[in-house]
Amino acid sequence: MKNRSSSQFSHIKLPYLLTLPIILLVALLVVYPISQAIWTSLTDKTLGAAVDEKINFVGLRNYNSLLHSPTFLASLRITTTYALLNVVFSVGAGLLTAILVNKKFRGRGGIRALMTAPWAFPDIASVIIFIWILNSAFGVVGILNQHLPFDTSGGWLTSSPYAFVSIIVMSMWKTFPFYSIVFLAALQGVPEDLTEAATVDGAGPFQRFKTVTLPSIRPTFVLLALLAFIFAFRQFSMIYLTTGGGPERDTETLVLAVYNTAFKYYDLALSSAIGVVGLIFTFLIAVAFLALQSRAEKSNS
Amino acid sequence: MAIVRGTKLSNRVRAVFRYFTIFLVSLLVIFPLYWMLVTAVQAPEVTLRYPPVLYPIDPNLKGFHAIFFEKQMGKWLINSGFVAILTTAITTALSILGAYALSWFKWRGKMAFGLMLLFTQMLPEALIVIPIFKIYSNFHWTDSLATLSLIHAAFVIPVGVWILKPAFEGIPKEVNEAAQIDGCTPMGILRKIIIPLCSPAILAVGVVAFFASWGEYLIAVTMISTEGKYPASVGLASTMSQLDTPIQTLLSGAIVYGLPPVILYMFIQRFVISGLTAGAIKG
Numbered sequence: 096m097k098n099r100s101s102s103q104f105s106h107i108k109l110p111y112l113l114t115l116p117i118i119l120l121v122a123l124l125v126v127y128p129i130s131q132a133i134w135t136s137l138t139d140k141t142l143g144a145a146v147d148e149k150i151n152f153v154g155l156r157n158y159n160s161l162l163h164s165p166t167f168l169a170s171l172r173i174t175t176t177y178a179l180l181n182v183v184f185s186v187g188a189g190l191l192t193a194i195l196v197n198k199k200f201r202g203r204g205g206i207r208a209l210m211t212a213p214w215a216f217p218d219i220a221s222v223i224i225f226i227w228i229l230n231s232a233f234g235v236v237g238i239l240n241q242h243l244p245f246d247t248s249g250g251w252l253t254s255s256p257y258a259f260v261s262i263i264v265m266s267m268w269k270t271f272p273f274y275s276i277v278f279l280a281a282l283q284g285v286p287e288d289l290t291e292a293a294t295v296d297g298a299g300p301f302q303r304f305k306t307v308t309l310p311s312i313r314p315t316f317v318l319l320a321l322l323a324f325i326f327a328f329r330q331f332s333m334i335y336l337t338t339g340g341g342p343e344r345d346t347e348t349l350v351l352a353v354y355n356t357a358f359k360y361y362d363l364a365l366s367s368a369i370g371v372v373g374l375i376f377t378f379l380i381a382v383a384f385l386a387l388q389s390r391a392e393k394s395n396s
Numbered sequence: 397m398a399i400v401r402g403t404k405l406s407n408r409v410r411a412v413f414r415y416f417t418i419f420l421v422s423l424l425v426i427f428p429l430y431w432m433l434v435t436a437v438q439a440p441e442v443t444l445r446y447p448p449v450l451y452p453i454d455p456n457l458k459g460f461h462a463i464f465f466e467k468q469m470g471k472w473l474i475n476s477g478f479v480a481i482l483t484t485a486i487t488t489a490l491s492i493l494g495a496y497a498l499s500w501f502k503w504r505g506k507m508a509f510g511l512m513l514l515f516t517q518m519l520p521e522a523l524i525v526i527p528i529f530k531i532y533s534n535f536h537w538t539d540s541l542a543t544l545s546l547i548h549a550a551f552v553i554p555v556g557v558w559i560l561k562p563a564f565e566g567i568p569k570e571v572n573e574a575a576q577i578d579g580c581t582p583m584g585i586l587r588k589i590i591i592p593l594c595s596p597a598i599l600a601v602g603v604v605a606f607f608a609s610w611g612e613y614l615i616a617v618t619m620i621s622t623e624g625k626y627p628a629s630v631g632l633a634s635t636m637s638q639l640d641t642p643i644q645t646l647l648s649g650a651i652v653y654g655l656p657p658v659i660l661y662m663f664i665q666r667f668v669i670s671g672l673t674a675g676a677i678k679g
Contacts (some may be wrong), residue, residue, distance in 0.1 A: 106501075106582065107503075109497075109501065109582055110497040110501040110503040110506070111503070111505075113493040113494065113496055113497040113501075114493065114494050114497045114509055116490050116493065117490050117493070117494045117513075117553055117557075118509070118512075120490070120546065120549065120550045120553070121512060121513075121516055121550060123531070124528060124531075124546065124547055124550040125515075125516050125519065125524065125550065127527075127531065128524040128527035128528045128531060129524060129527075131527035131530065131531070132523070132524055132526075132527050135527070188421075192418075192421050195414055195417055195418055195421070196418060198414075200415075200418075206418065206422060208662045209422060209425060209426060210425065211658070211661050211662050211665050212425070212426075212429060212658045212662075213425060213428075213429075214661070215607070215657045215658045215660075215661035215662075216429075216654050216657070216658055217607075217610065217611035217629065217653060217654050217657060218611055218613060218629075219611070219613050219628075219629045219632050219633055219650075219653070220432075220632070220650040220651075220653055220654030221428075221654075222633075222636070223432075223632065223636055223646055223647065223649070223650040224428045224429070224431065224432045224647070224650060225428065226636070227431075227432075227435060227643055227646075227647065228428060228431060233443070233444050233446070233448075233643075235431060235448045235450075237446065237447070237448065238447055238448060268424070268425070268428060272425055276665060325518050328520060329518070329519075329520040329521075329522075331520065331521070331522040331613075331614050332613040332614055335614075336613075336633060336636070349520075350520045350522035350523065351522075353522055353523055353526075354522055354525075357526055363526070366526065367526075367527075370523040370524065370526075373520060373523045374519070374523055377515065377518050377519050377520065377523070378515065380518055381511070381514050381515045381518050384514065384518070385511070385514065
């Protein structure tokens with residue numbers, strides 16, 4: 096009897112013990128740094144500040160200056176545009192290619208394996224490839240340039256709007272094949288008898304897609320759109336190492352703004368305030384993700 | 397009859413169109429990788445010709461030689477491997493424990509724990525890398541590969557937990573009851589039943605953790621300042637910014653560093669998908 100009760104006791108404690116290492120790690124490397132960022136954003140700290148220099152509490156002054164800063168507002172717009180275009184092009188291309196390879200054909204396995212390659216390829220290696228392809232003097236993109244109806248002589252990574260187009264194309268190359276694989280998995284879950292029944296009823300391919308396929312892959316579609324948005328929002332190294340946020344600050348997304356404001360403009364406090372705005376964004380996205388997920392689970396059961 | 401022939405013909409047209417599009421898409425996906433391979437084995441004189449030559453002429457391996465012996469690629473790869481192995485060990489161990497708590501126990505705070513993982517997973521590292529650097533400076537933990545792996549682990553553990561949770565839940569409850577009757581403790585059930593049964597998913601977590609760390613750049617470049625301690629991502633990025641590096645050398649480095657994850661991911665893509673989509677998509 097005594098034995099039993101002690102085992103039940105440890106049973107109650109056990110989940111907390113199991114998760115304790117993760118909680119400690121996240122507390123040290125996520126929660127505490129966040130509290131530091133929030134605190135710094137309420138001060139006038141600069142990056143070069145000496146250890147003994149007095150740091151003043153300035154309340155919400157940094158947030159107020161963000162509201163009136165054209166570069167910050169531009170950065171919000173750039174982030175949103177970049178993320179939404181990623182959703183449209185990458186998820187769109189992913190769905191289209193998944194539909195294409197959904198039927199059995201020779202070499203399908205090979206194509207599917209191929210599709211994982213850009214996703215698994217590390218960011219820095221991808222950056223090296225694209226900097227070389229888009230090089231304004233010797234890049235292979237030069238072959239394309241002479242056939243384009245617009246002037247790209249300012250360089251694909253160094254003039255607007257081509258720098259922005261370039262980072263979109265790079266992100267698309269890297270992500271759409273992965274979305275395609277996820278869509279393919281979802282498409283294979285579409286009940287075949289439904290498709291057959293629709294065919295017997297005389298539905299054409301577009302009608303079949305609209306009435307049978309689309310409803311059953313909708314949860315996947317919505318989740319992937321959100322994931323694409325998150326990946327774009329998080330993307331740092333691919334943009335930083337190709338355009339650095341430039342020309343001017345035309346490709347400076349929010350995460351780059353945090354970094355550049357601290358290390359290029361030495362304003363640590365303002366950088367932290369931008370970071371806190373980003374954290375609020377992240378939180379909202381996580382809540383949206385949860386809401387969608389629970390809705391998807393409900394519709395599954 | 398005519399109608400049947402008509403559909404056959406349009407089917408054929410459709411098939412041709414489909415194959416053509418598949419061919420075109422594959423070409424777009426593969427071209428940057430192909431171009432990397434071509435440039436890496438090409439002599440610089442050929443590479444700088446205009447218009448560019450689209451196939452390798454007189455291929456050689458001088459780029460590979462240079463990245464290892466004129467740069468420190470060998471050392472960088474070992475450093476990356478070291479950080480990645482530590483990250484893998486920490487991530488795998490902690491994800492197993494976390495996923496076990498989430499899948500087999502009812503407890504207060506379970507929701508909050510899940511939310512915390514989700515938030516961490518979605519958090520852009522760039523937003524908090526500066527405060528993390530300050531904390532590490534205070535501890536004198538900067539410029540160390542071992543402590544770098546802790547940060548990598550913190551950001552990849554959520555993915556690990558989401559990969560393992562559905563796998564752990566897939567084990568029938570009867571197995572659990574039978575084991576309890578046999579006198580197995582909860583940790584015994586984890587060790588003797590769950591871990592062996594879920595070893596493919598655990599292996600997938602290991603691979604994901606290894607290459608998340610292998611590919612990471614921002615945290616590594618912020619924490620590591622000694623050139624001899626650079627992981628490959630930082631070493632290659634610094635080589636890239638030295639404008640006198642021959643392009644052949646740089647692209648050879650990209651191949652050596654970039655191809656191993658590609659090859660391994662092809663084997664585990666199924667698990668990766670379910671983990672990154674937080675287990676919501678049954679694939």
